[in-house]
Structure formats: structure tokens, C-alpha cells
Amino acid sequence: MATSAKLGHNVTGVQMSPKDTKSLLEAVNEIHPDVPGDSKGMMLERTNRAEEAERIGSVPVPGSAKGMLKSTFDMALGKSPELLVDKLGERLAFERSGVRLYDAMIAKAKALETAESDLVQVLQHIRDEEFEHMNMVADAIETLGADPTAQTPCADIVGVKSMGVMQVLTDPRTNISQGINALLTLELEDNAAWELLIELADAGGHPHIAKGFHKAKEQEDDHLIKIKTLLRRDLISQIK
Ligand SMILES: [Fe+2]
Ligand SMILES: [Fe+2]
Known part of the structure; x- marks a missing residue:
């Protein structure tokens, strides 16, 4: 298993060259940016843009006549179904990319794990449950009469958010603990998101959907626990 840290020729820190550090600090005081503005201006500009901007997409109206009827029926029963559909769309996108992220980690683990390690087995188990969750969410979306293949606004955002995790996992240079650490980011959100989704389904008047999601929350x-344990085990075993 590749070790997490190794001493080497790293010259990024200022301690590598005290003389250059001095001239660098002098330059900071002497040379000013040649473009106008500062961080306050940037904040103001961001605030202005946020006030003017359009939304990120929309939740589609149900495409099928069957869906339309079901949606009307559920709207009568539930509250703000578009909010729940948006968050279900997010969960679907997240679980789907979760499967792909675990696949990337499994490929890495196959290359780097030691013979006695159960790492691939554990990762495969979690990966299969993420796939199960994806199908569970798709079913719930259909129950509401919505289209599970549609990209909702929150689904779009969650895809953007997981880009960094994907980059870490598919970088062939990252080692086991660096990859697991990226998965920890994923699982912390996964856990909190299922907890919230259950509350939202309940609050929206869909207790049957909320009830079915408890199994996923328990698996999350x-x-x-599994990812935190793998990370701890990998790093502590390297302290000798
Ligand atoms: Fe998940
Ligand atoms: Fe998970």
C-alpha cells in the first residue's frame, strides 16, 4: 500500500530560501496589482450579480399524462412537491456519481492494496448499496409522477460539487488514504442528505416515501463508520 507522506525535494515553502523570502516580502509591499479594485469590490460585484442572476434551471412539469395525473393527485396530498422532486433529483445524481466514484476508488485499491487487505471488498459493498439507493430514489420520483431522467437544479449543483472528489480519485498518483479521504467528504454529505430528505418527505406529506428511506439512512x-475506520486504519498503520 502506498504510504501517505514521503520526504522529498519540495521547495514550495518559504523556509527553503530565507534570502528569497525577504525579497518576496519586499515585493509584496512595493508592487501593487495593476488592475483596479480589491476584495471589497469583488464582494460588491458578486452581490450585484447574485441579485440579478436567473435561477439554475427548473423542476420540469411531469411529461407523461400518467405522471401529470399522479402529480396533481400528489400535489393535492403533499405540499410543494417541486421542492421534494428537486431534492430527490439531487439524491439520484449524487448516488449515481457515488457509484462511479467508488468504482474509481476500487480501481485504485486493486493496484495499491496489500494481499491481506479487505479494502476492495468493503468498497464494493458500499458501492453496491449506493447503486441500490439510486434505484430507490428513482422509484420515489416516479411515485410522485415526476421523471427520474430529468436533471433538476439541485442535481446540477451536486454534479459540480463532486468534481473535485472525482479528480482526486481518478488521479493515478493519489494513494489509498488520499482517496478514502475524498470519499469521506462524499459520505459525510451523503449521511446528512438522507437525514434531511427523510424530514423533507415527511414535511411534504409523503410519509410512505420517508419510511422507505430509513433503510438507506441506516446503510449510510x-x-x-466504514470509511472513517478505513482512513484511520490506513494512516495509523503507517506510524512506526
Ligand atoms: Fe449514498
Ligand atoms: Fe454512502
Whole structure:
């Protein structure tokens, strides 16, 4: 298993060259940016843009006549179904990319794990449950009469958010603990998101959907424990 840290020729820190550090600090005081503005201006500009901007997409109206009827029926029963559909769309996108992220980690683990390690087995188990969750969410979306293939606004955002995690996992140079650490980011969110989704389904008047999601939440609790344990085990075993 590749070790997490190794001493080497790293010259990024200022301690590598005290003489250059001095001239660098002098330059900071002497040379000013040649473009106008500062961080306050940037904040003001961001605030202005946020006030003017359009939304990130929309939740589509149900495409099928069957869906339309079901949606009307559920709207009568539930509250703000578009909010729940948006968050279900987010969960679907997240679980789907979760499967792909675990696949990337499994490929890495196959290359780097030691013979006695159960790492690939544990990762495969979690990966299969993420796939299960994806299908569970798709079913719930259909129950509401919505289209599980549609990209909702929150689904779009969650895809953007996981880009960094994907980059870490598919970088062939990252080692086991660096990859697991990226998965920890994923699982911390996964856990909190299922907890919230259950509350939202309940609050929206869909207790049957909320009830079905408890199984996923329990499995997510287990994912979090497993990933934290793998990370701890990998790093502590390297302290000799
Ligand atoms: Fe998940
Ligand atoms: Fe998970």
C-alpha cells in the first residue's frame, strides 16, 4: 500500500530560501496589482450579480399524462412537491456519481492494496448499496409522477460539487488514504442528505416515501463508520 507522506525535494515553502523570502516580502509591499479594485469590490460585484442572476434551471412539469395525473393527485396530498422532486433529483445524481466514484476508488485499491487487505471488498459493498439507493430514489420520483431522467437544479449543483472528489480519485498518483479521504467528504454529505430528505418527505406529506428511506439512512450510517475506520486504519498503520 502506498504510504501517505514521503520526504522529498519540495521547495514550495518559504523556509527553503530565507534570502528569497525577504525579497518576496519586499515585493509584496512595493508592487501593487495593476488592475483596479480589491476584495471589497469583488464582494460588491458578486452581490450585484447574485441579485440579478436567473435561477439554475427548473423542476420540469411531469411529461407523461400518467405522471401529470399522479402529480396533481400528489400535489393535492403533499405540499410543494417541486421542492421534494428537486431534492430527490439531487439524491439520484449524487448516488449515481457515488457509484462511479467508488468504482474509481476500487480501481485504485486493486493496484495499491496489500494481499491481506479487505479494502476492495468493503468498497464494493458500499458501492453496491449506493447503486441500490439510486434505484430507490428513482422509484420515489416516479411515485410522485415526476421523471427520474430529468436533471433538476439541485442535481446540477451536486454534479459540480463532486468534481473535485472525482479528480482526486481518478488521479493515478493519489494513494489509498488520499482517496478514502475524498470519499469521506462524499459520505459525510451523503449521511446528512438522507437525514434531511427523510424530514423533507415527511414535511411534504409523503410519509410512505420517508419510511422507505430509513433503510438507506441506516446503510449510510454504516458507510460513514466504514470509511472513517478505513482512513484511520490506513494512516495509523503507517506510524512506526
Ligand atoms: Fe449514498
Ligand atoms: Fe454512502
